[in-house]
Amino acid sequence: MHFKLIVAWVFLFAGGNAALARAEFEKDSVLRESTAEEASWSILNKGAGGNNSMDLLARLDRDVLSENPDMVFIMVGMHDMINLHKFLDYGTFRKSYQQLISRLKKAGIETVLLNLTPVDTNAISSRYELSFFDSPPLTKIQKANAIIAELADKNGLALIDLYQEFIERKSPHPGKSSLIMNVANSGIPDGVHPTSEGNRIIAEQIFNFLVAKGKITAKKRVVFFGDSITFGQGVEGSGTSRGETFPAYLKKMIQWDELAPYFSIPYEYEEMVGDYSDPFVFNDGSKVDDLADWQERRKEIRNKWHGMMGEWPAMITNPSFEVLETENTEYYVQRKIRFEWVPGQMTEGYLLLPYGAKNNPAVVTVYYEPETAIGQGKPDRDFAKQLAKRGFVTLSLGTSETTQNETYSLYYPHIDSARVQPLSLLAYAAGNAWHLLSKMPEVDETRIGITGHSYGGKWAMFASCLFDNFAAAAWSDPGIVFEENKPNINYWEPWYLGYHPKPWRERGIPTEENPAKGLYPELLEAGMNLHELHVLMAPRPFLVSGGSEDPEERWIPLKYSLQANEMYEAENRVGMSNRPHHAPTPESNEIIYSFFEYYLIP
Numbered sequence: 193m194h195f196k197l198i199v200a201w202v203f204l205f206a207g208g209n210a211a212l213a214r215a216e217f218e219k220d221s222v223l224r225e226s227t228a229e230e231a232s233w234s235i236l237n238k239g240a241g242g243n244n245s246m247d248l249l250a251r252l253d254r255d256v257l258s259e260n261p262d263m264v265f266i267m268v269g270m271h272d273m274i275n276l277h278k279f280l281d282y283g284t285f286r287k288s289y290q291q292l293i294s295r296l297k298k299a300g301i302e303t304v305l306l307n308l309t310p311v312d313t314n315a316i317s318s319r320y321e322l323s324f325f326d327s328p329p330l331t332k333i334q335k336a337n338a339i340i341a342e343l344a345d346k347n348g349l350a351l352i353d354l355y356q357e358f359i360e361r362k363s364p365h366p367g368k369s370s371l372i373m374n375v376a377n378s379g380i381p382d383g384v385h386p387t388s389e390g391n392r393i394i395a396e397q398i399f400n401f402l403v404a405k406g407k408i409t410a411k412k413r414v415v416f417f418g419d420s421i422t423f424g425q426g427v428e429g430s431g432t433s434r435g436e437t438f439p440a441y442l443k444k445m446i447q448w449d450e451l452a453p454y455f456s457i458p459y460e461y462e463e464m465v466g467d468y469s470d471p472f473v474f475n476d477g478s479k480v481d482d483l484a485d486w487q488e489r490r491k492e493i494r495n496k497w498h499g500m501m502g503e504w505p506a507m508i509t510n511p512s513f514e515v516l517e518t519e520n521t522e523y524y525v526q527r528k529i530r531f532e533w534v535p536g537q538m539t540e541g542y543l544l545l546p547y548g549a550k551n552n553p554a555v556v557t558v559y560y561e562p563e564t565a566i567g568q569g570k571p572d573r574d575f576a577k578q579l580a581k582r583g584f585v586t587l588s589l590g591t592s593e594t595t596q597n598e599t600y601s602l603y604y605p606h607i608d609s610a611r612v613q614p615l616s617l618l619a620y621a622a623g624n625a626w627h628l629l630s631k632m633p634e635v636d637e638t639r640i641g642i643t644g645h646s647y648g649g650k651w652a653m654f655a656s657c658l659f660d661n662f663a664a665a666a667w668s669d670p671g672i673v674f675e676e677n678k679p680n681i682n683y684w685e686p687w688y689l690g691y692h693p694k695p696w697r698e699r700g701i702p703t704e705e706n707p708a709k710g711l712y713p714e715l716l717e718a719g720m721n722l723h724e725l726h727v728l729m730a731p732r733p734f735l736v737s738g739g740s741e742d743p744e745e746r747w748i749p750l751k752y753s754l755q756a757n758e759m760y761e762a763e764n765r766v767g768m769s770n771r772p773h774h775a776p777t778p779e780s781n782e783i784i785y786s787f788f789e790y791y792l793i794p
Contacts, residue, residue: 232786233446234413236261237432237439239422244271244278245288248417252292256415257299263407264296265352265398267306267418269340270384273332274311274325286339293347304350304401307337309390309421312364315374315383350405352397361393373426385425388436395441399449408449428794435794447790448764454735454783455767457754461747468673469719471727471752486759493724494658500711500718501689502612505535505604508624510631516540523547524580526566531628533589533621534604541625542566542588544580549634553792554585556625556662558618558644558651560600561590572776575643578785583793585635587625591618594687600647601687608693613711615654615688622655626662639663639792643784645776646670646680649737650688656734657725663732664791666784668776669739673722673749674715676701680741680774684708689715723749729765730756735787736768737780744770 238255240247245268256264271278272285280288296303311329325332337355344351358364364372364383371390373382386394402408416422416439429435433443471493472480480486498504513531520526527543541562546552557565557576565576565588576586594600599607601614602621612620622642630637641664644652649670656665671681684690684702690712702708715721726734730753736742746768753766769783 232411232450232782233443235433235439235443235446236413236415237422237424237437238415239267239418239420239424239431239437241420241423241425242271242275242278243268243419244275244280245269245285245292246280247271247278248419249288249291249295252295252417256296256301256417259415260413261301261415262412263302263304263414265304265306265414265416265418266292267308267354267416267422268292269308269336270311270333270421271419273308273336274316274329274384276324282335282339285336286343289339289343290347293343293349297347303347304352305340305344306352306394306398306418307340307355308333309354309358309372309386309394310364312366312370312372312374312383314366315364315372315381318381350401352401354394354397357393357397358390363390378426382426385421386427386438388427391424391427391436391438392441394438395445398438398442399445402446408446444790447786451767451783451786451790452764454769455764457747457751458744461745461751464745464748466748468721468723468749468752471724472755480759483759486756490728494728497658497720497725498616500714501616502610504612504616504620504623507620507627508532508535509627511624511628513543513628533624534602534617536605537602539589539621540592541590542576544576544586544588545634546580546583546585549583549585551636552583552585552634553639553641553788554587554629554635555579555788555792556622556629556640556642556652556655557586557588557648558622558642558655559588559590559648560595561592562588564588564590570775572778572781573645575645575781575784578781579788582785582789584788585629585632587629589622589625599687600685603691610691613689613691614686615650615683616658618651619654619658622651623659623661626659630661637661639794641665641788641792643788644668644670645737646741646774650683653722654725656732657728660728660732664734664788665729665732666735666737666787668737668780668784669741669774671741672726672736672746675741678741684712686710688712721749723752726750726753727756729753731760731762731765733765733787733791734767735784737776737784738768738770739776739780740772740774742768742770744768 248268272280311333313330316329358371364370368376371387373385373387375381377387424430424437427436429437429440433439474489480489511531513529515527515529517528524544524546529543530538530540533539559565563569564573567574567577576588580586602617603610604612604617626640629635629640642652642656642662643666645668649667652665653667653670656662675681679701686696690708690710692710697709698706750766757765771777771780
């Protein structure tokens with residue numbers, strides 16, 4: 193009987209391979225949770241399988257105090273009560289728990305206690321005899337919770353009652369919908385660890401506590417300190433604040449709380465209608481009625497734009513790259529690389545790889561030259577650097593050579609005989625960069641985004657709208673529709689959509705003396721505008737980081753994208769932040785970083 197118990201409890205609480213697996217999980221957790229710089233709240237998962245309260249006390253310095261957190265949430269006691277190898281009597285449990293509280297108080301760290309979730313006695317009894325315990329497992333959990341409540345009261349600490357929340361939701365029970373893992377929902381007679389939904393409910397209670405206490409608006413560094421439940425045994429992302437652990441769910445809730453205001457159209461624009469063509473009307477005049485119609489109309493829009501801008505060359509689907517230079521930084525390895533991004537045309541850029549990256553999300557950053565996004569240019573445009581510090585693989589690209597000679601773009605097959613409008617060809621080149629990243633083991637190809645500012649914002653917008661593989665996009669003040677009273681919304685220039693053979697028209701806003709040439713005036717004559725491209729993003733999320741060129745009134749054309757997402761029953765996929773000036777700011781950039789974290793990090 194005891195051998196059966198040992199095997200069962202080691203597997204249950206350590207996830208197999210016992211101490212070795214646990215040690216690796218703990219090490220991996222520490223590495224992944226302490227290296228990436230957070231955009232706002234820093235939420236660290238310091239749970240570990242098989243730990244009782246004395247184990248937490250032994251690793252308090254290493255895993256908590258060394259992190260200098262503002263708050264610590266403690267959840268411990270499950271192993272103290274019902275783990276064969278970690279049993280503690282009630283008095284010892286109380287004493288060791290009090291020591292944890294006292295040391296955190298001495299360090300000046302705000303501490304919140306989480307009591308224990310209920311266990312499924314029936315599931316546990318299928319693996320060993322209940323007579324092994326001096327009292328039933330659920331009774332032991334209740335007694336531990338009484339001690340935790342006593343300690344919270346004695347020390348003046350907040351207590352979040354998870355036990356009662358689970359009981360009110362009628363969990364645990366033997367069915368598939370139980371919030372505690374069982375045979376029906378996980379294939380194993382667990383009876384102890386929360387399911388993914390159970391972890392979400394725990395996060396919800398913590399989030400509600402933070403809101404009720406007025407703490408949600410103050411960005412904090414938080415450690416969740418506990419055992420295998422905090423670790424997230426049996427769910428995706430165990431040991432981290434990603435995936436389906438309750439620290440991960442909480443992080444998403446906090447991120448969305450910060451992002452939500454930017455994904456809601458201001459009421460004053462809800463009924464406003466601009467002078468834009470209806471993208472939900474086919475070329476023959478019939479209307480889009482459902483998703484099947486929309487998918488056909490979407491093809492029609494895409495084909496029309498490609499037909500007018502010029503068809504792309506075949507994609508370079510298996511590009512290789514040459515490493516020119518390598519530099520190790522605090523957060524990532526930076527490689528200067530060279531690869532073919534347009535047939536017969538090479539480019540140099542910077543590939544930033546966070547240490548230990550494997551199947552990470554990635555973002556392509558685009559600008560006049562690739563050095564700016566890695567922090568070697570104008571301030572507040574270092575998107576690649578800042579995203580890499582947050583765990584993203586980033587690829588910084590630019591058009592250095594043509595920027596220097598003031599032709600500013602890509603031309604195929606040659607600048608004197610371009611068959612594709614230059615801005616469309618930039619989008620094509622970004623698509624080839626996507627293919628380069630997608631072949632890398634460090635990158636998850638389903639989670640690659642793109643961003644850029646101004647010139648780079650136009651580039652990122654066209655790339656994400658015309659190349660469906662980009663999973664998300666942020667466009668920083670590109671001018672998301674045509675407008676000729678703002679010189680930075682200069683789609684008429686020959687390096688964007690107004691290409692014509694040299695000699696080029698004089699740079700500047702079109703006038704009677706200096707009219708626009710090439711495709712741009714044809715687009716205006718046809719009543720076309722860029723909202724027709726925005727709708728191609730649906731249901732993929734995008735954020736307009738608006739400045740002087742994209743004020744709040746841009747919600748009027750963005751309403752068409754909201755309508756496109758309704759076809760997919762997708763919500764919260766169209767967002768816009770606003771600032772008064774064209775240049776990005778630290779605040780506007782934080783919104784971009786949070787956007788990519790929310791939508792590309794699971």
